[in-house]
Amino acid sequence: MSRYSEIQIGDRAEISHEITQEDIARFVDLTGDDNKIHIDNSYASKTVFKRPVAHGMLSASFISTIIGTKIPGDGALWFSQSLEFLMPVRVGDVIKVIAQVRSKDDRSNSIELQTDIFNQNKEKIIQGTAKVKVIEQELTTVDLTEEVNERKVALVIGGTGGIGSATCLKLSKMGFDLAIHYNSNRIEAERLKQIILKEGNRAFLVTGDILSKADIGTMIQAISRRLGDVDVVINCATIKVPSIKLEHLEWDDLQKQLDINIRSNFELVQSVLPGMVKKNRGKFVFLTTEYTESAPPANFLPYVMAKSALNGFAKSLAVTLAKHDINVNLVSPGMTETNLISDIPEKARMLAAAKTPLRRLAKSSDVANAIGFLVSDDSGYLTGETIRVNGGKVML
Secondary structure, three states, X not given: OOOHHHOOOOOEEEEEEEOOHHHHHHHHHHHOOOOHHXXXXXXXXXXXXXXXXXXXXXXXXXXXXXHHHOOOOOOEEEXXXXXXXXXXXXXXXXXXXXXXXXXXXXXXXXXXXXXXXXXXXXXXXEEEEEEEEEOOOOOOHHHHHHHHOOOOEEEEEOOOOHHHHHHHHHHHHOOOEEEEEEOOOHHHHXXXXXXXXXXXXXXXXXXXXXXXXXXXXXXXXXXXXXXXXOOEEEEOOOOOOOOOOHHHOOHHHHHHHHHHHHHHHHHHHHHHHHHHHHHXXXXXXXXOOHHHOOOOOOOOHHHHHHHHHHHHHHHHHHHHHHHHOEEEEEXXXXXXOOHHHOOOOHHHHHHHHHXXXXXXXXXXXXXXXXXXXXXXXXHOOOOOOEEEEOOOOOOO
16 A cells, blocks of 8 residues: 555556456446346437446446555545546447546545546546545554465466466465466356365456456456565466468467467556566466477467567566576476367377377466476576476477
């Protein structure tokens, strides 16, 4: 949180959020406000709005988020708010909430904020002012002891996939607190969270577009508030790898693979790095492929190109961050039994296993065990390295 004395007139913060149908359903469940203008397409079509509109207080509720997490943050006591609703908001709209300090009252340790909300077209949809009392917490010797003995926090991107979920469970057994990122599979994320909580570790679910700097920044801030600064980042996110003949390739096919393999990791590193540099420690683990070191299947050009770029990205990053005692390494799995290979014919899988000295495909747990080693203290002198988990199929 910001102490009252540190807050300056003009200080500003912003957050963004895409309004979804799930948001509206959960708001209805929580408040009981099932006004048909919000949930019934047929009813809304006969009004001036023509389509359902989101509850005004749903959008306005994110003012609470920005006050409680950014200005002033923990300890904020929000005691007054004016609101003027200017335009409707619908599913799919991306709202941006901006709070700016207008004045301070030293007698009551309170601040006044201008609170405005805009849509993706930069149109103002809500405006108002908030008054917030800043409640400060005194530091004690107990606080200082807890800071010294803080637990390590691992962020697993794509935590509900085959390798991602196995990695979450492995790191939990190693004593990490887990920030589990998911895209759409909240049920699996909740399952993992409950397992981790039963093991005595903390778990926190986050979701967001890993190609969006704003989304990643919001995730990292939320993790920092709930668990502490991120010590370890493992990116297990992936997208479908289609087999496309060269004559049918378009640049967009290459760009998709570059985005998920390079852009996402670039944005993650930039967002997490300040906390790691402050502690002078940290670990990044990225997933590459054996096909950058052996003959790849035909028509996998975008995938292999992007993974090759990732290898160079990781090695350059390892050199750059070494002075901060931050390790950057790669894990290179062979064909692994996950949903990603569900479309590969059984015959092709059997052939791949037969070509492997250990005569089987990799399991998610095999990859997770290698990741576990790389994020442990035992790997402190490894950086810029690639750990191959392919049953001996590629040996260098």
